[in-house]
Amino acid sequence: MNYRLLYFASLCDAAGCAEEQVASDALDVSTLYSELAVRHGFTFTPDRLRVAVNGAFTDWNRRLADNDEVVFLPPVSGG
Amino acid sequence: MFAISEAPIDVVRLQRGLEADGAGAVVCFEGRVRNYNDGRAVNGLSYQAYIELAEAEGRRIVEEARGRFEVERISCVHRVGDLALGDIAVWAGVSAAHRAAAFDACRFIIDQVKARVPIWKREHYVDGVSGWLHPDGTSVTR
Numbered sequence: 001m002n003y004r005l006l007y008f009a010s011l012c013d014a015a016g017c018a019e020e021q022v023a024s025d026a027l028d029v030s031t032l033y034s035e036l037a038v039r040h041g042f043t044f045t046p047d048r049l050r051v052a053v054n055g056a057f058t059d060w061n062r063r064l065a066d067n068d069e070v071v072f073l074p075p076v077s078g079g
Numbered sequence: 080m081f082a083i084s085e086a087p088i089d090v091v092r093l094q095r096g097l098e099a100d101g102a103g104a105v106v107c108f109e110g111r112v113r114n115y116n117d118g119r120a121v122n123g124l125s126y127q128a129y130i131e132l133a134e135a136e137g138r139r140i141v142e143e144a145r146g147r148f149e150v151e152r153i154s155c156v157h158r159v160g161d162l163a164l165g166d167i168a169v170w171a172g173v174s175a176a177h178r179a180a181a182f183d184a185c186r187f188i189i190d191q192v193k194a195r196v197p198i199w200k201r202e203h204y205v206d207g208v209s210g211w212l213h214p215d216g217t218s219v220t221r
Contacts, residue, residue, distance in 0.1 A: 006129065008127055008128075008129055008197070008199055009127060009199035009201070009211045010199075010211045012127075013211070050197075052129070052132055052197075055131045055132055055135070056132070056135070057132070057136075071129060071132070073129065073132075073197050074199065074211070074213070075213050076193075076194070076195065076196060076197055076198055076199060077193075077198070077199050077200040077211070077212040077213060078126065078128075078133075078157055078168075078169065078192060078193055078196050078197075078198030078199070078200065079110050079157075079168065079169050079189065079192060079193035079198075079200075
């Protein structure tokens with residue numbers, strides 16, 4: 001499966017890019033995050049992040065489809 | 080109305096958008112860049128947003144406020160990009176028939192925006208270090 005990842009804030013710093021195409025055997029967001037956390041050295045545990053797929057918030061059990069856009073959202077700090 | 084803006088916030092234009100014949104009260108909140116946080120001197124901020132989702136979540140907050148409070152008009156805009164001391168980072172304005180609803184709705188909106196909308200703040204410290212801020216309010220050194 002191919003996924004498009006967008007990274008923001010400290011996850012963008014850790015990944016060294018704002019977006020990337022990822023080929024992965026992961027079929028759900030939780031597994032995908034575990035893979036990316038190892039590859040990029042993400043230190044956030046999933047309970048501190050929210051996840052969005054194709055521009056909408058979703059949950060960590062969400063099954064992924066080929067070419068989904070996946071975003072792991074660090075704790076927000078607007079305002 | 081909720082928007083993410085790369086350009087400086089035009090307060091006069093936003094205030095005009097709150098005008099309504101039945102509005103006897105207008106309450107506006109401006110969040111501005113401050114020169115310190117958590118005991119460290121700050122000389123600027125950068126904001127980043129996941130714009131598509133931030134605007135959708137911001138619009139949901141505005142609709143929730145409409146359902147909770149008797150209001151006329153609501154506008155909220157959040158900046159992204161590099162901001163200097165004193166710049167307006169976020170602006171929320173509400174008009175209503177009476178002041179209680181206007182104050183309550185404005186407070187609700189700014190609190191929800193800070194808690195939920197995918198926007199991140201990077202503080203630039205006077206000592207040259209910068210870091211992304213996390214919601215517990217402590218500054219970050221990487």
